[in-house]
Amino acid sequence: MGLGEHVGERILEGALPSSLRAEQRGEVAVLTLARPEKRNALNDDTILGIEAFFLSLPAAVKAAVVAAEGDNFSAGLDLSDIAERSTVDGVAHSMMWHRAFERIEFGRVPVVSVLKGAVVGGGLELACATHIRVAERSAYYALPEGQRGIFVGGGASVRVPRLIGVARMADMMLTGRVHDAESGYALGLSQYLVGPGEGLAKALDLAARIAANAPITNFAVVHALPRIAEADPRQGFMMESLMAAIAQGSDDAKDRLRAFLDKRAKKVTEF
Numbered sequence: 001m002g003l004g005e006h007v008g009e010r011i012l013e014g015a016l017p018s019s020l021r022a023e024q025r026g027e028v029a030v031l032t033l034a035r036p037e038k039r040n041a042l043n044d045d046t047i048l049g050i051e052a053f054f055l056s057l058p059a060a061v062k063a064a065v066v067a068a069e070g071d072n073f074s075a076g077l078d079l080s081d082i083a084e085r086s087t088v089d090g091v092a093h094s095m096m097w098h099r100a101f102e103r104i105e106f107g108r109v110p111v112v113s114v115l116k117g118a119v120v121g122g123g124l125e126l127a128c129a130t131h132i133r134v135a136e137r138s139a140y141y142a143l144p145e146g147q148r149g150i151f152v153g154g155g156a157s158v159r160v161p162r163l164i165g166v167a168r169m170a171d172m173m174l175t176g177r178v179h180d181a182e183s184g185y186a187l188g189l190s191q192y193l194v195g196p197g198e199g200l201a202k203a204l205d206l207a208a209r210i211a212a213n214a215p216i217t218n219f220a221v222v223h224a225l226p227r228i229a230e231a232d233p234r235q236g237f238m239m240e241s242l243m244a245a246i247a248q249g250s251d252d253a254k255d256r257l258r259a260f261l262d263k264r265a266k267k268v269t270e271f
């Protein structure tokens with residue numbers, strides 16, 4: 001659970017670039033992309049700010065939400081940043097995105113994103129590093145890298161095929177295909193589809209539910225589940241058994257199981 005990770009005392013605010021806003025709502029930290037005039041295009045400062053935010057979440061934070069100001073989640077890489085970059089700098093730049101987004105995917109808490117309008121290029125890469133995606137009906141997904149003469153560099157080759165498969169990602173890159181929110185939901189790009197303006201409330205509700213889970217369960221889902229799913233099944237089953245035994249042995253699990261048997265806990269149908 002963020003082994004060796006710095007745990008902040010309070011949420012980063014002043015230390016973030018103007019393209020990001022951070023706030024804490026109870027046990028949920030909310031990071032908002034705040035450069036709507038540029039469709040939340042992601043420049044280096046923003047990527048480093050995202051990394052800093054997830055590296056220093058206060059101990060009281062149990063879940064996070066990534067949202068956006070304006071009508072769009074993100075138009076991806078800030079294209080004004082890329083023009084003069086050398087090959088060596090290009091590798092370093094892509095690795096910086098990978099590092100920052102790994103702080104989300106393998107950070108201390110589960111992360112929910114709120115998608116609307118453009119979720120394209122690096123914006124889709126950012127969304128795919130979060131664990132739960134809530135899409136408003138205005139959301140649309142594209143990987144225009146193919147048309148811009150470049151390649152994805154923020155982790156899409158790894159994370160997008162996990163959600164929709166290599167063939168569909170290849171289609172998006174080769175033909176410029178755009179998926180609307182309904183299509184994205186059907187394919188698995190988002191787990192939730194909500195009406196206009198409803199995304200943040202839904203995401204906060206989901207984050208509050210996540211925050212109420214036992215920390216060991218959230219740890220297992222964020223850190224163990226994706227590794228188990230990609231492991232050789234024989235290794236995977238063993239990792240699952242070990243993780244199950246660790247979780248079962250926790251005081252949290254004992255309390256929660258006892259509460260159910262004593263009829264003090266909600267039934268599945270009452271959550």
Ligand code: 1HE
Nearest residue numbers: 037038039041075076077078079080118121122144153154
């Ligand atoms: C930008 C960017 C950007 C908008 N970098 N400035 N991403 C793309 O190829 C998507 C490029 N953007 C678009 O296709 C459109 O902007 C949108 C369809 C997303 C939105 O259209 P619209 O009509 O709402 O806005 P707009 O008028 O195009 O843009 C408003 C402003 O934002 C404008 O600047 P202004 O100073 O003229 O007002 C745009 O230039 C600016 N803007 N998108 C920079 N992306 C780690 S590798 C990841 C690789 C990628 O992500 S490649 C995909 C890049």
